Amino acid sequence: MGRAVTAATEAAPDLSLVARFDRPGVPADDGLVDREAALAAADVVIDFTTPAASVALAEAAAARGGPALVIGATGLSDADIARIDAAAAKVAIVRSGNYSLGVNVLMGLVEQAAERLGAEAYDVEIFEAHHRRKVDAPSGTALMLGEAAAEGRGVSLAQVARRGRDGITGERPIGEIGFAVMRGGGIVGEHSVTFAAEDELVTLSHSGRDRGLFARGALAAARWVAGKPPGLYDMRDVLGFSKRS
Numbered sequence: 001m002g003r004a005v006t007a008a009t010e011a012a013p014d015l016s017l018v019a020r021f022d023r024p025g026v027p028a029d030d031g032l033v034d035r036e037a038a039l040a041a042a043d044v045v046i047d048f049t050t051p052a053a054s055v056a057l058a059e060a061a062a063a064r065g066g067p068a069l070v071i072g073a074t075g076l077s078d079a080d081i082a083r084i085d086a087a088a089a090k091v092a093i094v095r096s097g098n099y100s101l102g103v104n105v106l107m108g109l110v111e112q113a114a115e116r117l118g119a120e121a122y123d124v125e126i127f128e129a130h131h132r133r134k135v136d137a138p139s140g141t142a143l144m145l146g147e148a149a150a151e152g153r154g155v156s157l158a159q160v161a162r163r164g165r166d167g168i169t170g171e172r173p174i175g176e177i178g179f180a181v182m183r184g185g186g187i188v189g190e191h192s193v194t195f196a197a198e199d200e201l202v203t204l205s206h207s208g209r210d211r212g213l214f215a216r217g218a219l220a221a222a223r224w225v226a227g228k229p230p231g232l233y234d235m236r237d238v239l240g241f242s243k244r245s
Contacts, residue, residue, distance in 0.1 A: 001048035001072070001211055008215040015219065018042050022049070035060060039067060044222040048072040051080045058087035068092040068225045070218050072099055074140030088232035094225045096235045097140025099217030103191065104235045106206050107148040110193050113204065114152030119175040122195040122202075124149050129182035129190040138163060138179045145193050146177050 002020070009017045019038035020031055038045065039060060044067055047054050054073040061069055071084065074097050084095060098104070114124065126149075128142040138146075143157075150157035155175065162178045172178075182190075189208035194201055208214070217235070224238045 001214065004211040004215040005046050005048065005218055008212060008219055012219060015222075039064060042067045043226050044068045044070060046070045046072070046218050046222055048218075051076045055080050055083045058084045058091075058093060062087035062090040066091055068222075068228060069094070070099075070221045070225060071095045072097075072214070072218060075136030076140075085232055088230060090230050092225050092228040092230055092233065094221040094233045094235070094238060096221070097144045098189075099214045099221060099235065100206070100208065101217060101239065102213075103141055103144075103206050104239060106191070106193075106204060107144060109204055110145055111148040111152040113193075113195060113202065114149040117195045117197075117202065119153055121197045123172060123176065123178070123197075125178040125180065125194045125196060127180045127182075127190075127192045127194070129184070129187045131186050131188070132183050134183060137181045137183070139181075139189070139191070141189065141191055142179055142181075145191060146179065149177055149193065 002022075006017060006020065009015050018041040019033045021033050021035050021038045033041075035057065045057065045061070047057055047069060049057075051073055054071050054076070058069060058071065061067060068091060071093060076084070084093065087093065096104075126138070126142050126145050128137075128139045130139060146157050146161060150160060153175070157177065160173075160175050160177050162176050164179070164181075188211060190205075192203055192205035194203045221235065221238045225233060
């Protein structure tokens with residue numbers, strides 16, 4: 001993702017790439033600077049690293065009052081999210097598990113479908129597949145789709161999620177939202193949400209073909225958040241779907 005964001009930024013006539021840096025402890029290559037130098041040089045920092053590095057970056061930016069951040073790390077714990085949320089009181093932050101326009105439209109469709117296809121008749125199962133190097137599961141996007149389905153049904157995802165099945169699991173509870181995960185090869189990102197009734201299946205899906213699509217979305221978020229007041233934003237704000245945008 002770092003290379004994809006770099007390439008997309010260099011190709012954008014309205015943007016300038018002023019610095020590149022990695023999370024602390026990673027050996028530097030030619031052209032990388034340290035974090036403080038990057039924060040001093042940039043109007044917006046785009047971050048696709050790890051939860052710990054993203055939290056540290058958010059807190060460092062908050063301590064100095066900027067720059068704005070676009071955070072795309074996944075696998076964040078509740079504690080990580082709380083610390084990023086706290087940093088957003090002092091700096092503008094866009095945080096999303098997926099920066100694809102198509103995926104964010106898909107989430108809206110999933111929420112509407114879940115609202116209309118009731119839990120008594122329709123089971124919800126979310127499938128996601130990614131490359132073998134991805135370290136967290138389910139993906140941040142899969143969890144966002146689960147949240148969209150849960151919101152459509154007016155329930156908490158934490159109360160109805162089933163993240164895996166093995167052995168004698170018993171009959172599926174009504175209202176359960178299941179997750180299935182595949183890791184292998186160089187899969188960029190596949191996500192589908194199936195609403196399964198006794199007599200029909202409704203499947204909504206999205207396929208990522210190139211990481212450039214996430215980079216383009218991240219750049220759209222960077223353009224949007226530059227100069228925004230402190231606060232926590234997401235792609236619904238960037239795309240104008242949110243009432244507060």
